[in-house]
Amino acid sequence: MTDRAIETRNLTKRYGDETAVDRLNLAIPEASVYGFLGPNGAGKTTTMRMLTTLTTPSDGTGTVAGADITDRDAVVSNIGYLPEDPPLHGELTGREQLRYIAGLRDLPEADAEDRIDDLLDRFSLSGDADKRISAYSKGMKQKVGIIQAMLHDPDVLFLDEPTSGLDPRAARTVRDTIASLADGDATVFLSTHILPVVDELADTIGVLYDGQLVTEGAPDHLKSRAESGDERTLEDVFLEVTGGIGDNGDERPASTEEA
């Protein structure tokens, strides 16, 4: 594995005439949390789908955990992905679903059982683990989705709105889990519209607008006004760098990108 958990060079995805992701360059170090922000339709999910090999780039290159994103088998064994709608089998119980994923991942059975028990307990799901997923609430399904994404202790974890539908305690558990993963040697690529979550957790924030990375930097760097030294909120930054662009996209927003 290289010292970059995720690296892309001019990564591009076009759908017909529309460019969903436009020459994206990322260099995300290992053991860090990258907060990926952007308005609806900016290209965040498309980026994550390319990085997790679920869709093929139209142009450009990328590596994740040292593996080329065109090499699906090499990438998939090193990553976990929580998409917006986690793929779950409603007819299975939560525990059966997790055993099924552990089997797909070839995890040794005894280790998998211990890890499943531990994670179910961590997310307060032990009491419901033997009920069918079809009877789960949205938040309970989200918890199973998070657990299955991290079951094999991946090097790089992609999370799309991980706290969606979760009660405050579960959301806190997710935030603590992300922080402790990055305290180890995992890298977390976190896409969310909940700005305080990225503000708290991210080492670096990147903002995507209309398929392009319009700003990138540490939260404190982005929030400090260079001229006055005053603090502003991440919401101010987000609105500033994603505002003031016409529909034809010909006017670039103000960039706070680090030199």
Ligand SMILES: Nc1ncnc2c1ncn2[C@@H]1O[C@H](COP(=O)(O)OP(=O)(O)OP(=O)(O)O)[C@@H](O)[C@H]1O
């Ligand atoms: N399969 C597809 N076919 C055609 N266009 C697509 C497809 N997937 C995404 N797009 C387009 O690509 C652009 C980026 O979409 P994407 O889902 O990546 O945005 P996003 O930043 O994840 O948005 P949100 O925050 O709303 O989830 C949008 O204009 C969308 O319509």
